[in-house]
Amino acid sequence: MTAELPASTRDLRRHVVVIGAGAVGCVTAIEALRAGLRVSLVEPDPPGGSQASSYGNAGWLSSHSVIPPALPGAWRKVPSWLADPLGPLSVRWRYLPSALPWLLRYLVAGSTEARVLRTAKALRTLIADAPHLHASLAKEAGVPQLIEQRGLLHAYRSRAEFEADALGWRVRKEVGVRWQEWQEDALREQEPDLDARYTLGIFVPEAGHCRNPGEYVAALAGHAQAHGASRVAARATGFRIVGGRLRSVRTDVGDIDCDLAVVCAGARSAALAAAAGSPVPLESERGYHVVIKDTTVGPRTPVMVADGKLIVNWMEGGLRAAGQVEIAGLEAAPNWRRAEILHRHLKSMFPQLSQIASENTAVQRWLGHRPSMPDGLPCIGPARASSDILLAFGHGHVGLCASARTGRLTTQLLTGATPEIDLAPFDPHRFS
Numbered sequence: 422m423t424a425e426l427p428a429s430t431r432d433l434r435r436h437v438v439v440i441g442a443g444a445v446g447c448v449t450a451i452e453a454l455r456a457g458l459r460v461s462l463v464e465p466d467p468p469g470g471s472q473a474s475s476y477g478n479a480g481w482l483s484s485h486s487v488i489p490p491a492l493p494g495a496w497r498k499v500p501s502w503l504a505d506p507l508g509p510l511s512v513r514w515r516y517l518p519s520a521l522p523w524l525l526r527y528l529v530a531g532s533t534e535a536r537v538l539r540t541a542k543a544l545r546t547l548i549a550d551a552p553h554l555h556a557s558l559a560k561e562a563g564v565p566q567l568i569e570q571r572g573l574l575h576a577y578r579s580r581a582e583f584e585a586d587a588l589g590w591r592v593r594k595e596v597g598v599r600w601q602e603w604q605e606d607a608l609r610e611q612e613p614d615l616d617a618r619y620t621l622g623i624f625v626p627e628a629g630h631c632r633n634p635g636e637y638v639a640a641l642a643g644h645a646q647a648h649g650a651s652r653v654a655a656r657a658t659g660f661r662i663v664g665g666r667l668r669s670v671r672t673d674v675g676d677i678d679c680d681l682a683v684v685c686a687g688a689r690s691a692a693l694a695a696a697a698g699s700p701v702p703l704e705s706e707r708g709y710h711v712v713i714k715d716t717t718v719g720p721r722t723p724v725m726v727a728d729g730k731l732i733v734n735w736m737e738g739g740l741r742a743a744g745q746v747e748i749a750g751l752e753a754a755p756n757w758r759r760a761e762i763l764h765r766h767l768k769s770m771f772p773q774l775s776q777i778a779s780e781n782t783a784v785q786r787w788l789g790h791r792p793s794m795p796d797g798l799p800c801i802g803p804a805r806a807s808s809d810i811l812l813a814f815g816h817g818h819v820g821l822c823a824s825a826r827t828g829r830l831t832t833q834l835l836t837g838a839t840p841e842i843d844l845a846p847f848d849p850h851r852f853s
């Protein structure tokens with residue numbers, strides 16, 4: 422970290438404005454400070470607050486989550502996405518015309534095994550050591566207890582259900598992911614509360630998880646501020662660019678003069694990217710969570726089940742079930758029936774929950790916006806109107822996990838260093 426300068430010293434460091442204090446923005450701020458830049462963190466709401474996707478996610482640091490959301494043959498499921506508004510993936514009819522171009526690109530991106538493999542290889546470079554990087558960030562920020570590295574579990578009802586995911590696991594193996602198979606007895610022994618319909622476990626030892634993503638992000642923001650980052654409670658609205666050089670970031674409370682900027686506004690990044698000359702096909706894949714407080718029933722290892730496509734993870738605040746994908750834009754009201762589906766599924770996974778879940782058992786619910794590009798890869802790179810502006814958003818289902826390396830990469834770009842991985846797959850302009 423940089424040492425703080427005395428107040429009287431004129432600050433000659435290059436000034437970077439980081440827009441958005443979700444996981445990506447906070448790690449970017451920390452890494453930029455470490456590299457000797459002056460940092461302002463612009464965010465209208467409390468860092469780590471419920472407005473951010475980084476707050477309510479499932480907390481998986483799943484270094485093996487390299488498979489894009491759409492796979493070959495996904496187009497066959499389109500009718501059911503439209504017909505079943507409460508299925509694991511749905512598209513609201515009214516929003517269909519707006520979402521159509523994104524949906525078509527989404528289907529094409531996962532249309533062949535070769536494309537899926539290409540995406541997986543790129544994602545793996547971004548997240549392979551994410552649990553380790555996050556453990557080290559959490560330690561640095563004074564919250565080491567929030568990151569655990571003791572594996573993640575996928576539970577299947579049968580081998581046939583696992584075989585239906587064969588492409589995904591084949592591709593994971595090809596990019597270096599290793600796992601253990603837990604047959605029925607071993608699964609029962611490891612997960613005594615899990616419903617007996619699950620008979621096969623796939624355990625990925627390398628992966629980790631976060632026990633409170635909102636607190637973690639708040640701690641990262643606090644750490645950045647403690648080391649000199651200024652927090653500006655404002656919403657960025659655009660940029661003042663003169664002759665290709667960034668002069669200031671425009672906000673709803675005035676302009677902030679700066680040399681550099683990074684757009685990390687999650688699912689709300691598209692307007693800022695367009696203002697920087699880089700229109701991108703960014704969509705919100707809306708997701709939900711429910712948290713049951715006051716229970717001790719649940720998994721020993723954070724678990725994803727194939728039948729409900731939801732993740733169940735112990736958080737500091739209780740047992741969280743997160744999932745669902747709803748394409749309905751940023752502004753539509755939440756459909757809390759989706760949270761109820763998660764709750765019902767959670768209770769079916771852990772039947773004892775139904776016995777103890779009384780009217781007094783508090784259930785929290787939340788809607789969040791995954792910032793998603795059609796191919797499941799983020800945008801990391803300079804904007805067209807000025808190379809002083811970097812884009813760093815679009816991490817979709819793996820943004821918490823991928824934020825650690827993303828912050829390092831944006832800082833390498835900001836300081837002119839050679840990025841530690843190939844950034845070509847994350848080119849923000851790959852769709853234009």
Ligand SMILES: Cc1cc2nc3c(=O)[nH]c(=O)nc-3n(C[C@H](O)[C@H](O)[C@H](O)COP(=O)(O)OP(=O)(O)OC[C@H]3O[C@@H](n4cnc5c(N)ncnc54)[C@H](O)[C@@H]3O)c2cc1C
Pocket residue numbers: 440441442443444445446463464465466468469472473474475476477478479480481482483655656657658685686687688689690706707708709710732743744745789790791792813814815816817818819820821822823
């Ligand atoms: C249900 C669900 C489960 C998930 N599970 C996981 C998981 O297990 N593991 C995982 O890795 N990922 C998961 N994700 C995805 C992950 O949460 C996101 O990819 C990640 O949080 C994105 O981080 P971010 O910093 O880009 O955006 P955000 O966390 O959304 O932060 C963006 C911030 O920018 C601010 N902002 C917006 N507009 C402006 C503006 N104009 N000016 C200034 N600030 C602005 C917002 O207020 C917000 O605080 C899940 C998501 C959901 C919805």
